[in-house]
Amino acid sequence: MSERFDTEVLVVGGGPAGYVAAIRAAQYDLDVTLVEMHALGGTCLNRGCIPSKALLSAANVAHDARTGSQMGISADVDVDFQRMVEWKDDVVGNMNRSVEKLCKANRVSLVNGRAAFEDEHSARIEGPNGESERLTFEYAVVATGSRPIELPGFEFHRPEVLDAKGALALDELPDSLVVVGAGYIGMELSTLFAKLGVEVTVVEALDSMMPAFSPDLVAPVASAASELGIETNYGELASECHPTDRGVAVTTEDVDSGDRREYEADAVLVAVGRTPVTDTIDLGRIGIEPDEDGFVRTDEYGRTAVDHVFAVGDVAGEPMLAHAGATEGEIAAAEIAGRDSSAVDRAIPAVAFTSPEIATVGLTEAEAEETDHAVSVGEFPMRASGRALTIGHTEGFVRLVCGDGGVVLGGQVVGPEASELISEITLAVEAGLSAGELAESIHPHPTLSESIEEAAANEQDLAIHTLNR
Known part of the structure; x- marks a missing residue:
């Protein structure tokens, strides 16, 4: 390291993209300083992925116990929501401490504060108690993440208006909840609260649920939401809300007719997407302007318009996924260290932890047909899976999208443990494996993973446990 710099690599933001970039750069023997305003782990660990999945897991236990009559189980379940939240907080706290230990074990210097650029090789760091220091760096990695989009009239400082963070930190369950937004975050949280007995109403300006996924993947989720008692209202734009004696009244306008409706509930949860955080770091001082x-x-x-400054994670754009950001952090660290970063053509899976789960990777059938490939498809329904039958969750299917020579170009899974099953398909896409090679790989029985083997065999008209296409 040049003696004129305080640190070789300054990483701003300690979420999945930032702390992974910091640890990997340190593993490459670089001197690294990581600055984080709040808690290590970022939104994902502290206010998003981990706490929501912890509460979803708990909600699934309660729901499965209540609805296990087909297995001969009847239960009157008492949910101690405060204790559930305490358990969730313990999970988050343990992981937060683990990230801190990993950073320190890899010789990453940790600084609690807000970093903002002063010039191309220095930043001012304001500490939590108002103190500040100047830190010079050779390279910088911006990993400031994203925040929930705040709708006009639905400001998050209002006690009756929740974002995901607020919803996951409630002290007690509301009796009723209006959810604005039927994207994957809105539907994950709607599922969570509905399984805990909350009356949930969803309003969505678009004409469908979770439009990022194809309708046949979403259909089982919509059906399950209906069975849970979730009321979904499409084509309605949430225009305003006001507090009531009960809690809140949300007014919507029909996007076609302009007709207005009002929904009353204890609270309203706004889940209409996220926006990158670029206003805390003074990017303009180093000549970097965000796009439109x-x-x-x-x-x-991950290199920006300034050669020695990189940006990774949500702040660098889609896909705004924790695992994508972590991979970008690894790539940026490798590039800074002069290592092979393997940045091109990475297969990135996407998952919605709804009920049932949805997971995708690579190309859909429609996308593949727009290429020069001779497209073929293999499918296997979960209702034909012995393991799915034994756990009482048979909704959904596995689909493999293949190109020339049966090479796997993509895959879609909807059903139990889709989030786990997609990794094998991701590997197949990444490694250029064919459906034939997947079909020849022996999968243990009875497991959900056999559905991938059968879908691969179905692509060749050789499936055993389902009719071939």
Whole structure:
């Protein structure tokens, strides 16, 4: 390291993208300083992925116990929501401490504070008690993440208006909840609260649920939501809300007719997406201007318009996924260290932890047909899976989308443990494996993973446990 710099690599933001970039850079023997304003782990660990999945797991236990009559189980379940939240907080706290230990064990210097650029090689760090210091760096990695989009009239400082963070930190369950937004975050949280006995009403300006996924993947989720008692209202734009004696009244306008409706509930949860955080770091001081959507433009290695400054994670744009950000952090660290970063053509899975789960990777059938490939498809329904039958969750299917020579170009899974099953398909896409090679790989019985083997065999008209296409 040049003696004129305080640190070789300054990482701003300690979420999945930032702390992974910091640890990997340190593993490459670089001197690294990581600055985080709040708790290590970022939104994902502290206010998003981990706490929501912890509460979803608990809600699933309660729901399965209540609805186990087909297995001969009847139960009157008492949910101690305060204790459930305490358990969730313990999970988050343990992981937060683990990230801190990993950073320190890898010789990453940790600084609690807000970092903002002063010039191309220095930043001012304001500590939690108002103190500040100047830190010079050779390279910088911006990993400031994203925050929930706040709708006009639905400001999050209002006690009756919740974002995901507020919803996951409630002290007690509301009796009723209006959810604005039927994207994957809105539907995950709607499922969570409905399984805990909350009356949930969803309003969505678009004409469908979770439009990022194809309708046949979403259909089992919509059906399950209906069975849970979730009321969904499409084509309605949430226009305003006001407090009531009960809690809140949400007014919507029909996007076609303009007709207004009002929904009353204890609270309203706004889940209409996230926006990148670029207003805390003074990017303009080093000549970096976000694009029209607020994201920092980068090349495939995470490098910005300033060669020695990188941006990774949500702040660098879609896909705004924790595992994508972590991978970008690894790539940026490798590029800074002069290592092979393998940045091109990475297969990135996407998952919605709804009921049932949805997971996708690579190309859909429609996308593959727009290429020069001779497209073929293999499918296997979960209702034909012995393991799915034994756990009482048979909704959904596995689909493999293949190109020339049966090479797997993508896959879609909807059903139990889709989030786990997608990894094998991701590996197949990444490694250029064929459906034939997947079909020849022996999967243990009885497991859900056999559905991938059968879908692969179905692509060749050789499936045993389902009719071939």
